[in-house]
Every structure is written in structure tokens, then in C-alpha cells.
Amino acid sequence: MVEVGKYNTLKVLRAVDFGVFLDDSKEGILLPKRFMPANLKPGDEITVFIYHDSEDRLIATTQKPYGIVGDIVPLKAVSVTKQGAFLDWGLMKDIFVPKSKQLMAMREGGTYIVKIYIDEQTGRVAATEKIEPFLSNDTLTVREKEIVDLIVYRRTDIGYTVIINGKHTGVLHFNEIYRNIQVGDTMKGFIKTIREENKIDVALGVPGYNRVGGEAGKILGLLEAAGGFLPYHDKSDPDDIYAHFAMSKKTFKMAIGQLFKQKQIEITDHGIRLPGQK
Structure with missing residues (x-):
């Protein structure tokens, strides 16, 4: 069965001028032409995201939303009505948060943490700001250092x-x-x-970095937060180093020297990076 609000791998049934129809064991779900990869033809399989369009029809897309049903994600409000708010979730159609599912009145431009769910009455994908019931530490699924x-x-x-x-x-x-x-x-x-x-x-960061104390640990934390690369090295301007790391250039050089010797970072002409990062 097709799962609304999630990714589905479906077979192409037939091609039309405006796209292709995908097999849902019924009349088919449209994948519009603008979202089709080149050379897609009947019989091929493709992974798509399924949701309802503005006319309440199921539609497929190769766009990737910021979250799927079950996810908790931060989304930005793009418009507000008396009935609720519409949040940008990365698709052409915004996701709706009913007034009854808001903690306080949402405002256009604000970012809100919401859970994506299927509305039982409409069958459509929607979002709620009331996420507390979905969070619990009673039974943990994580362990230390994970x-x-x-x-x-x-x-x-x-x-x-x-x-x-x-x-x-x-x-x-x-x-x-x-x-x-x-x-x-x-x-x-x-x-x-x-x-x-x-x-x-x-x-x-990741486990192990906490074993590196002081300024070296701080640099590793900033590196991890930046995705593994920072454009600073021993020839960088002292003011730039202080502005980013809140430490002197001398302290910075000593710290990255320690990390380099421990093979926790690599030093390049363009900056410092975690091992394996490009």
C-alpha cells in the first residue's frame, strides 16, 4: 500500500504529456513532468514522496521535504490564517498547522518545532506544535557515547x-x-x-572529543559544529582567531599543534579539518 507522507518506491504505469502515472494498485498517482528524472519510462521503478495536492489528490514528487510523517522538525511559518498556519517544509505545497495544534498563535516568519502526522479526519499530512506527548524518557532507545x-x-x-x-x-x-x-x-x-x-x-561533537580538555576541546567542538572544516590556521589574523574562538593566536597555535600531534585534526593551507573531511 502507498504510505502518504512518506517515501514510496513505485513502478511507472504509463507516460502522458504532463508526466507519468505510478502504480498504486488503483488508477495511478501522477508524478509531474517537472519532477521526473531524464529517461524515466514505463516499467521503471522510482522512489518518490507522496502527499495530497491543493485539490486533495495524491501526487508524487522527487522533491525532498524537511521531514516525513513521524518526524519532529523546525519549520518556518510562511503564512497565517484564522484557521491555522502554513509552514515551509521544502515542497511546493506548504504544510498546515491547525489553530488547535498550536501552543500560541503562530506568526509569519517565525520558526516552530513541530511533529508531522496524518490527520485522521482528512487523511492529509499536517503538523502539530504540541509535541510533548510524543517525547518520553521512560524507556530509552539510546546509550552513553551514542x-x-x-x-x-x-x-x-x-x-x-x-x-x-x-x-x-x-x-x-x-x-x-x-x-x-x-x-x-x-x-x-x-x-x-x-x-x-x-x-x-x-x-x-562525537565521543572522544571530551577527552581533549581546555582550548583543544573547544576547537574540536567548533570544528564538528561547522561540519568538519574551519578556515583558520597558524597564519590567520589574530583578531579573526579571537573573534571566532575567543582565544589568543598563541593559545590557538598551541592547541591545534596538540591536536595535530594526536592526529585529531589535519592542517592545510586553507584551514583546519577533521580527518577524512574534504
């Missing part, structure tokens, strides 16, 4: 509450943060500690 996906959920007195893998909540303490972050940011991290009552502390 790399996880994090969404910054809210700021607290000790750091930030984060959503872990769309299932659990944890705390990212202020002393573990090496760059500016804000609610809605997504990033990689790892489970640092699981405490009593399944309370979780997380850290940015």
Missing part, C-alpha cells in the same frame, strides 16, 4: 533542553556550548551521561 541527532527545544537556567532523535529530551549544559545556538537549531551530538530517572546530559 551519536544522536539534536534539536534545540528551549533555553533553561543551566543550558538548553534538546530533543534527542525525535524521541527523548536531554540537557545541553552551557559549559558544553562552543558557538552561538538558538531554539530550532539542529546538530549532531552524543549522549554524555545518563543519570538517575533516565535524565540525559548531551554534548556536541
Whole structure:
């Protein structure tokens, strides 16, 4: 069966001037021509995302939404009506958040953390800001040192509450943060500690970096947060180094020298990077 709001691999039934119809065991689902890869023909199989168009018909696309049914994601509001808000989720048609599924009135331009679901009455993909019932630490699916996906959920007195893998909540303490972050940011991290009552502390980066203390650990955290590369090295301007790392050039050079000797980073003519990064 075709799963609405998710990726499906379907066979091409027939071609028409405006696209192809994909086999759904019924009359077929249209994949518009503008989303077709070159040379797609009847009998081929293709992986597509299925959702309802503005006329309530199932339609296929090769566009990739920012989230599928079951995901918790930060999305930006592009328009607001009396009935609810429409959020940009990466497709031509925006996703709808009913007024009853909002915590407070959404505003155009705001970013909101929502869960994507199927509305039982309409069968359409929709979103809700009321995600607390979907988050629980009663039964954990993660363990210490495991790399996880994090969404910054809210700021607290000790750091930030984060959503872990769309299932659990944890705390990212202020002393573990090496760059500016804000609610809605997504990033990689790892489970640092699981405490009593399944309370979780997380850290940015990957396990092992926490063994490198002080300024070296800070540089590794910033590197990981930047995707593995930063355009700074021992010949960079001292003011640029201080602005990004909040440390002197001398301290920076000593720290990257330590990391290089430990084979935790590579130093190039253009900057520093994690091993294996391009």
C-alpha cells in the first residue's frame, strides 16, 4: 500500500504529456513532468514522496521535504490564517498547522518545532506544535557515547533542553556550548551521561572529543559544529582567531599543534579539518 507522507518506491504505469502515472494498485498517482528524472519510462521503478495536492489528490514528487510523517522538525511559518498556519517544509505545497495544534498563535516568519502526522479526519499530512506527548524518557532507545541527532527545544537556567532523535529530551549544559545556538537549531551530538530517572546530559561533537580538555576541546567542538572544516590556521589574523574562538593566536597555535600531534585534526593551507573531511 502507498504510505502518504512518506517515501514510496513505485513502478511507472504509463507516460502522458504532463508526466507519468505510478502504480498504486488503483488508477495511478501522477508524478509531474517537472519532477521526473531524464529517461524515466514505463516499467521503471522510482522512489518518490507522496502527499495530497491543493485539490486533495495524491501526487508524487522527487522533491525532498524537511521531514516525513513521524518526524519532529523546525519549520518556518510562511503564512497565517484564522484557521491555522502554513509552514515551509521544502515542497511546493506548504504544510498546515491547525489553530488547535498550536501552543500560541503562530506568526509569519517565525520558526516552530513541530511533529508531522496524518490527520485522521482528512487523511492529509499536517503538523502539530504540541509535541510533548510524543517525547518520553521512560524507556530509552539510546546509550552513553551514542551519536544522536539534536534539536534545540528551549533555553533553561543551566543550558538548553534538546530533543534527542525525535524521541527523548536531554540537557545541553552551557559549559558544553562552543558557538552561538538558538531554539530550532539542529546538530549532531552524543549522549554524555545518563543519570538517575533516565535524565540525559548531551554534548556536541562525537565521543572522544571530551577527552581533549581546555582550548583543544573547544576547537574540536567548533570544528564538528561547522561540519568538519574551519578556515583558520597558524597564519590567520589574530583578531579573526579571537573573534571566532575567543582565544589568543598563541593559545590557538598551541592547541591545534596538540591536536595535530594526536592526529585529531589535519592542517592545510586553507584551514583546519577533521580527518577524512574534504
